[in-house]
Amino acid sequence: MGKSILRHGSVSIGKSRFMIAALASFIVGIFLGDLINLDLWWLVGVAAGIILALVIFWQEIYRRLGLFILLGLVIGLGYFNFFNNRQGSIELSYGEELAIEGQIVGHPDFSGSQANYILSYEKTKIRLTTARYPEYHYGDVLRFKGVIEESYPYFFHQGILGQVYSEETIEKTGHRGNILIKYIYLTRDKFEESLNRSLSEPYASFAAGLVLGSKRNIPDSLMSDFNRTGTTHIIAVSGYNVTIIIIWIGLFLGIFSRKLKFWGSLVAILIFVIMTGAPASVIRAGILAGLIALGHFEGRRINMLIILLLIASLMLLASPYALKYDLSFQLSFLAFVGLVYLGPIISKLKIIRWMPNFFKNTFSETLGAQIMVLPILIYAFGRVSLISPITNILILWVIPASMVLVFAVGIASLIINGLGQIVGYIGWLFLKYIIVIVENFSKIPWASYTIKTTSWWWMVIFYFLIGLMIYYSKVKSANEKKEIQAPVTFG
């Protein structure tokens, strides 16, 4: 069980260590950004000083490492403050009745008897809540009268600075927008429609929740059952699910050949991204899953940790708020880390060692991801479900198969309507199984307790301990002299 991906990061120390240090401290800097409010020019000065010091102390390896860490930290802090100030400097005239005109930029969100549209407006974005019908689509330019209010923090951190409620008539004055996005959204809509044609409710909504992460249409009673049984994560956040499912497809294709596994996974990722309308969460998950596929394919030749940090940093450049405020961002990265670094440790545990390789890997990687995301889930959903270990064990193993089937249903129904229904029957069995478990376990009176916690120090301790565990297991396996040829996670 010697080599697995986790070792490549630590074994190849050398130059990569500086890169890792700088990137990791950049992320820490962004994390601390809203706590430490520093003037931008002051930070530029400090950064210049550090670079100068680097030139002087280049030969002294530990000082050089320290300076890299400091530099990453300062750039992270500076970038967050720069971004935050820029966003804060945009002023909309809140509270006044205005004639507003803007183009729909995101995928419209229809929930219940309302429709929500994100519009581009005066160099920023606003959210319009209005009647369910008539429906407008991406690219439509809308004109209406309304009062812009300040948006909720959740939207503010997505760069949406205003909220308008309009019951007045809306005039469609034109149509713009990017052709590629238009077609991707169209594909997603077609996919969702064909799911809806093939499955009855609540299965259709649940299916959409599983693969698209949209839980809008899931009935409230079922939603609260998911909450009580600690299984909301399977529908709330698509990114994490998509990562898992692509790993699964990879493992399955790996039975046949290594090449098929890699290229098959890439094709599966691409199909996933397009069919789901390419939301940020799925693109991120796709990149991470592609990375895992590459890791499995290339083996020791790539440094997983550096690529992971690099991708995270690039994504944070696009939106530094994501680190603290985007649940989907947090969950997909943590799930990835758990899968890649905790998975192999778990697979060595005595109680699972005996399993056949395929099941052992799937089980331990899923469990690793679960452990990593647990604190965030408790913090975000404010609830500890006492029976969640049982419900999760009963449910998680069918999630990948259910997702594959949901995709099969959607695609089959796009080709021939009746075919989608036949595949739908099989998919329905899985979805029904999950819903029956969730509904029945949520009836147990002691199923869950609400914890409204705003403190986060315990999460730091949790992740610190996990980090220590990973570190020691790496040291231990590095000390083991005998090396087994086939790395366990490569299937």
Next chain:
Amino acid sequence: MKKKKFKLQLLLGSLTVAIALIGLVLFGRPQAAGDLKVYFLDVGQGDSTYIKTPIGEDILIDGGDDNAVLNELGKVMDFGDREINLVVLSHPHSDHLDGLIEVLKRYKVDEVWETGVEYPSGGYETWKKEISDKNIPDKFVVAGDEKNLGEVKITILYPLSSIEKKTIDNLNNASIVNRLDYRKFSVLFTGDAEKEAETQILKSNLYATVLKVPHHGSENGLIEDFLKIVRPAVAVISVSKDNKFGHPNGSLIEMLNKYAVRIYRTDQNGRVEIDSDGENYWVKASQ
């Protein structure tokens, strides 16, 4: 060698499972039971009734104001049934119409009955567009129109003359009133009809076992003269908890009690199911 065997096993295994499942689906579908089933769906503040005839055909009257009807249909329709034979829109107010739009998108609807009344709304425009895009036969009905689905007969009592493309001041009085007969058992559907509409049809065949109380039990809904003629054994009020209109009205409940009518309310009883073999009937409430 071992790996090859595993591949073969895997392939054969999944094939067997797939065939078994498809067989189960194709031949194991529950046969339609011999009773007529009428479900007053729990769709919040709005109206929606799903009817399954003894020979397994489906009728949907109104759809509530959002997707709640889809969840209810998921529960009451046969597994795998994606077809509705007849959809009736009583009148185009959003609490009767909006849910139906999504029904048209998701189910294969064979025929639509409505009045064709003029009413400006985004939902109504979308509904009309969906019907014409899908080429669904769309009939503007008047009193006397009827349709037999096996032994079940659906008959229109109101509007008395065509109101196609007409503007009606109080759209509630443009509601379709229709009855459903199965041997000796009958249900009267009233949409949101108010006094003005009700008084016009007092001479029609109103007598029914079950009355869907007009206009969610509003005070300007059911009038006593109408109730006297219908003489229902059971009244169903489709209404949501704590609605802003104060439905159902207290004096209306008193009036129903005075005539010894058993009252079921979707806000208290959830989905109300009434089954009948044509002689007897059974009421089941989901809550």
